[in-house]
Amino acid sequence: MAEVASPQEPPTSHVSQTPHVPSEPHLMHHFDDMEQQREAATLGMWVFLITEVLFFGGLFAAYMIYRVWYPTTFGVASRQLHLYSGAVMTVVLITSSLTMAMAVHAAANGLRRRIMGFLGLTLFLGIVFVALKGMEYYHEYLEHHIPGHGFQIEGTDPNHAQIFFSLYFIMTGLHALHMFIGFGILLTMMYMAWRNYFSAKWHTPVEVAGLYWHFVDIIWIFLFPLLYLVDRHR
Amino acid sequence: METADALSLPKTHYLNAEYGIRSWLLTTDHKRIAILYLVSITFFFAIGATFAGVIRLELLTPPGDLVSDDTYNKMFTMHGIVMIFLFLIPSIPAVFGNFFVPMMIGARDLAFPKINLLSWYVYVVGAIFTLVAITAGGVDTGWTFYTPFSTVASNTNVLTAAIGVFIAGFSSILTGLNFIVTIHRMRAPGMTWMKMPLFLWSTYATALINVLGTPVLAITLLLVAVERVFHLGVFNPAYGGDPVLFQHLFWFYSHPAVYIMILPSMGVVSELIAAFTRHSIFGYKMVAFSSLAIAVFGFLVWGHHMFVAGISVYSAMIFSILSFLVAIPSAIKVFNWSATLYKGSVSLDAPMLYALGFIGLFTVGGLTGLFLASLGLDVQVHDTYFVIAHFHYIMVGGALMGYLGAIHYWWPKMTGRLYNEIWAKLAALTVFLGFNLTFFPQFILGYLGMPRRYHAYPPEFQALNVLSTAGATVLGIGYLMPLAYLLLSLKFGKIAGPNPWKATGLEWQTPSPPPTFNFDQTPIVTKPPYSYEQQEAELG
Numbered sequence: 102m103a104e105v106a107s108p109q110e111p112p113t114s115h116v117s118q119t120p121h122v123p124s125e126p127h128l129m130h131h132f133d134d135m136e137q138q139r140e141a142a143t144l145g146m147w148v149f150l151i152t153e154v155l156f157f158g159g160l161f162a163a164y165m166i167y168r169v170w171y172p173t174t175f176g177v178a179s180r181q182l183h184l185y186s187g188a189v190m191t192v193v194l195i196t197s198s199l200t201m202a203m204a205v206h207a208a209a210n211g212l213r214r215r216i217m218g219f220l221g222l223t224l225f226l227g228i229v230f231v232a233l234k235g236m237e238y239y240h241e242y243l244e245h246h247i248p249g250h251g252f253q254i255e256g257t258d259p260n261h262a263q264i265f266f267s268l269y270f271i272m273t274g275l276h277a278l279h280m281f282i283g284f285g286i287l288l289t290m291m292y293m294a295w296r297n298y299f300s301a302k303w304h305t306p307v308e309v310a311g312l313y314w315h316f317v318d319i320i321w322i323f324l325f326p327l328l329y330l331v332d333r334h335r
Numbered sequence: 336m337e338t339a340d341a342l343s344l345p346k347t348h349y350l351n352a353e354y355g356i357r358s359w360l361l362t363t364d365h366k367r368i369a370i371l372y373l374v375s376i377t378f379f380f381a382i383g384a385t386f387a388g389v390i391r392l393e394l395l396t397p398p399g400d401l402v403s404d405d406t407y408n409k410m411f412t413m414h415g416i417v418m419i420f421l422f423l424i425p426s427i428p429a430v431f432g433n434f435f436v437p438m439m440i441g442a443r444d445l446a447f448p449k450i451n452l453l454s455w456y457v458y459v460v461g462a463i464f465t466l467v468a469i470t471a472g473g474v475d476t477g478w479t480f481y482t483p484f485s486t487v488a489s490n491t492n493v494l495t496a497a498i499g500v501f502i503a504g505f506s507s508i509l510t511g512l513n514f515i516v517t518i519h520r521m522r523a524p525g526m527t528w529m530k531m532p533l534f535l536w537s538t539y540a541t542a543l544i545n546v547l548g549t550p551v552l553a554i555t556l557l558l559v560a561v562e563r564v565f566h567l568g569v570f571n572p573a574y575g576g577d578p579v580l581f582q583h584l585f586w587f588y589s590h591p592a593v594y595i596m597i598l599p600s601m602g603v604v605s606e607l608i609a610a611f612t613r614h615s616i617f618g619y620k621m622v623a624f625s626s627l628a629i630a631v632f633g634f635l636v637w638g639h640h641m642f643v644a645g646i647s648v649y650s651a652m653i654f655s656i657l658s659f660l661v662a663i664p665s666a667i668k669v670f671n672w673s674a675t676l677y678k679g680s681v682s683l684d685a686p687m688l689y690a691l692g693f694i695g696l697f698t699v700g701g702l703t704g705l706f707l708a709s710l711g712l713d714v715q716v717h718d719t720y721f722v723i724a725h726f727h728y729i730m731v732g733g734a735l736m737g738y739l740g741a742i743h744y745w746w747p748k749m750t751g752r753l754y755n756e757i758w759a760k761l762a763a764l765t766v767f768l769g770f771n772l773t774f775f776p777q778f779i780l781g782y783l784g785m786p787r788r789y790h791a792y793p794p795e796f797q798a799l800n801v802l803s804t805a806g807a808t809v810l811g812i813g814y815l816m817p818l819a820y821l822l823l824s825l826k827f828g829k830i831a832g833p834n835p836w837k838a839t840g841l842e843w844q845t846p847s848p849p850p851t852f853n854f855d856q857t858p859i860v861t862k863p864p865y866s867y868e869q870q871e872a873e874l875g
Contacts, residue, residue, distance in 0.1 A: 130852070131437075131444035131521075141446040141520040148512045148546055156550035159584050163558070163569065166580060248567050260574040267567040271558070 176332030197226035211301030363448035369434035386414035407790035415478030427599035441523025454509035461503030482570035511545025525860035537602030552588035586637035600737020607690035612679025625664035658708035685759035689740030696732025721781025752828030765813035772806025
């Protein structure tokens with residue numbers, strides 16, 4: 102400190118002691134080093150994902166209970182869903198997780214163009230997924246499977262089937278909402294990569310975005326069998 | 336070196352580092368965000384207390400003469416919603432946790448300062464929704480939003496209120512997340528887990544509940560809102576839905592929420608007992624781990640709210656036994672605090688009066704909780720004033736006493752000035768007496784069978800109700816007194832100096848009010864917490 106201070110400056114200890122000025126461009130003032138900052142960010146995302154597990158957990162619990170109560174109706178209602186569309190969506194989403202992992206890998210190596218490319222691919226696959234989901238919703242609408250006054254279903258108790266479809270729309274709808282939030286995150290990451298914000302030394306945001314994206318995928322991996330496959334063995 | 340200028344305020348500190356409304360609304364300083372929270376929750380406390388005042392005034396006489404039954408339903412609903420979701424849940428974590436978690440571990444800020452500010456804005460948005468629900472005619476479902484009344488029958492502003500609570504919930508998730516990461520990753524060199532002040536342990540346990548419980552409340556309220564708007568049947572028995580499922584999901588959060596309210600107060604009391612007995616906490620590890628135990632057990636007892644809701648006898652028995660078990664870690668704390676008093680040099684400053692009040696009132700509240708955890712007795716007193724008295728002993732006698740103790744203890748650190756000690760002691764006694772006068776008669780009323788949530792009652796209950804209303808008046812005065820003398824102290828209070836209580840925590844090793852980055856240099860921790868014996872020896 103004494104070497105830095107110029108001789109004209111008065112020796113006011115409070116001013117010259119500035120240990121909080123970041124020594125690296127991306128280090129925020131309240132962290133000691135990049136490692137601590139990276140660990141805090143990743144831990145924060147993990148804790149957030151735990152809250153998400155509990156958030157969806159309430160819905161999974163409700164679904165399980167009604168499925169145990171009304172197994173036949175849930176079976177009939179489940180078979181009304183569009184299996185092939187759901188299967189294609191699953192493949193698309195798993196592939197997007199692969200491209201996301203590639204983006205994180207590229208970020209770890211500081212390859213700016215690759216980061217942008219893989220993030221773009223991930224975004225594209227995510228949009229395909231949501232578009233397919235939208236088409237499914239449209240078909241449900243045509244088939245009068247939207248819960249409410251116009252709800253119709255053949256060959257089972259319409260009230261219990263309506264509970265199935267209520268949960269179906271709420272669960273997949275919330276999942277889709279998470280996808281849209283993911284799009285926002287991907288676009289932000291692409292913009293940051295384009296502005297050359299990341300380097301091999303500092304790419305935590307891409308890593309954390311990857312955690313989020315994989316998590317949203319995993320939610321779908323549980324939703325797909327629960328909603329589409331429960332009764333297909335018959 | 337600090338003793339020479341101990342009695343003047345530091346030249347620059349977090350309050351005068353920047354000026355103007357922007358410097359407050361865009362701040363990322365955890366101390367300023369704590370002040371933002373302090374102002375907002377005090378505002379909502381006043382609103383919630385006003386509703387309580389109307390309730391007690393109505394119950395002064397047996398017939399329903401002051402307000403109609405509909406209005407009365409709205410009064411107790413909004414009292415509950417405002418007090419629980421907008422005051423008690425944020426109270427100690429959002430104000431004192433925000434201010435002191437970084438200072439106590441020797442950090443410059445929380446791990447995510449911007450998320451911290453965001454959490455305040457989220458709180459404000461949720462609070463605005465709730466205010467809109469209140470001013471547009473109120474809600475009458477009770478703070479519990481039980482279905483199918485809330486989804487099918489009630490024609491009040493259920494949707495707006497539920498959205499408000501939903502949004503406010505995310506504020507406590509974000510605060511909890513911030514605390515967990517901060518305590519894991521930001522501790523100063525030498526600050527091991529076993530050197531952490533007990534306030535941090537209880538804040539950490541609270542944060543765990545915030546993070547694990549609140550999302551379940553969020554999804555439950557979302558289901559209620561969606562069901563109400565689109566007329567679904569998920570919780571409606573007419574369509575094969577199950578209202579008891581709603582109760583399970585609701586109490587899965589809302590029982591642990593009680594521990595969100597009480598655990599931070601327990602942390603505060605640990606700090607106060609140590610500081611004002613000049614004694615290290617007896618059984619530090621047991622007190623620390625009992626906080627975690629309460630957080631864990633707290634998640635396993637929600638069924639005791641539903642003993643009369645038609646759950647099976649076997650699950651009721653399990654929930655009953657588990658509810659008894661949660662008394663163990665709570666009792667560990669009470670016994671250890673009492674043991675700390677033994678042979679300590681106890682000084683009865685105002686914060687200590689609140690701490691001692693907490694121990695007594697929390698014990699009464701906790702023991703009556705065991706009555707309610709018993710399957711047979713609960714059927715008799717369920718939905719009576721016995722329950723009201725029980726949870727007010729926990730939430731007001733416990734949580735709020737801890738909050739008041741905290742504000743008196745840390746006020747000199749936050750503002751740099753001392754309040755009037757005589758008035759503060761007087762206020763503490765007034766609150767204690769007023770509280771007991773308000774709520775003790777309610778135990779008897781409930782035992783005699785007076786049900787909750789009615790605006791009229793048979794004449795034989797009047798004497799006890801008059802006592803209760805009189806107590807509420809005293810209690811109200813007890814709350815107004817700190818408001819007055821604390822605000823006056825900002826202008827006229829004596830300069831506090833860095834450490835007016837000669838306490839050992841890191842937050843006292845820095846000037847009052849603290850500088851923006853808390854410490855000039857990152858402190859290095861060598862001593863265990865509460866090393867009062869060592870400090871006494873050094874002071875001679």
